[in-house]
Amino acid sequence: MKRSLKIFYLYALLSYKTIFQTKLGVVFLIMGKVFRFLFLFSLIYLIFSKTKLVKGYTLDQMIIFYLTFNIIDSTVQILYREVYRFRPQIVSGSFDLILLKPHHPFFRILLGGVDFLDIILIIPYVLLLIFFALKIETISFVSIISYLTLILNSFIIATSFHIIVLALAILTTEVDHTIMIYRDITGLARFPLEIYKQPIQGIFTFVIPVGIMMSFPAKALLGLLNPATYLFSFFFSILFLLISLKLWKSALTKYQSWGG
Helix, strand or coil, rough: HHHHHHHHHHHHHHHHHCCCCCHHHHHHHHHHHHHHHHHHHHHHHHHCCCCCCCCCCCHHHHHHHHHHHHHHHHHHHHHHHHHHHHEEEEHHHHHHHCCCCCCCCHHHCCCCCHHHHHHHEEEEEHHHHHHCCCCCCCCCCHHHHHHHHHHHHHHHHHHHHHCCCCCCCHHCCCCCHHHHHHHHHHHHHCCCCCHHHCCHHHHHHHHHCCCHHHHHHHHHHHHCCCCHHHHHHHHHHHHHHHHHHHHHHHHHHHCCCCCC
């Protein structure tokens, strides 16, 4: 574990130096991210403040769903940004050099490009979440622990998604499109899945588990999940991770290396 953390630290340090080489670009990128969040947040507030309930949820509850989505999504982007740069390594054959290194390739292709810019946005997300959570009387200590536990479970599912994207990059060399499809699909879970009709709810819960990843933690915080749902969430996330690792190992056997 100590060796693994040291490798992660070295890759993160190199990523930090790369990102902040262009300081003006960093400023504009952060401003764009902040503007995008404020625009969507204001839009949600304007739309849902016109009605008392939306599918049984109040405005404060809908905002908690949206903030939870942003916390999970931003944290995943912080950790797994390097996945977006994986295709050139496959096309050029430089992935060979990564496979030859004396550590697991995931350290480089999954965790090797920590995006420090999104860390700046996590702080206001968390503060806003605390503010709106304090306005809801039903939230308890147990629901907070459940929320944090399911957040960790969401990271397992998100990791699985990104491993699948890496595997598909080897099989198809089209990671750019695959990762954007993932972003579009997860974006559907900014709000409770109840706003969608069946079979969309079922598909995005039991087939493509973005509902488990994005909606279940907020529901746990609001006390809307039963014990059976918790067990199902953990079982599904572990199963999804095993499937993604199996696909990754299968993809490696198909990798033809440089000039193949």
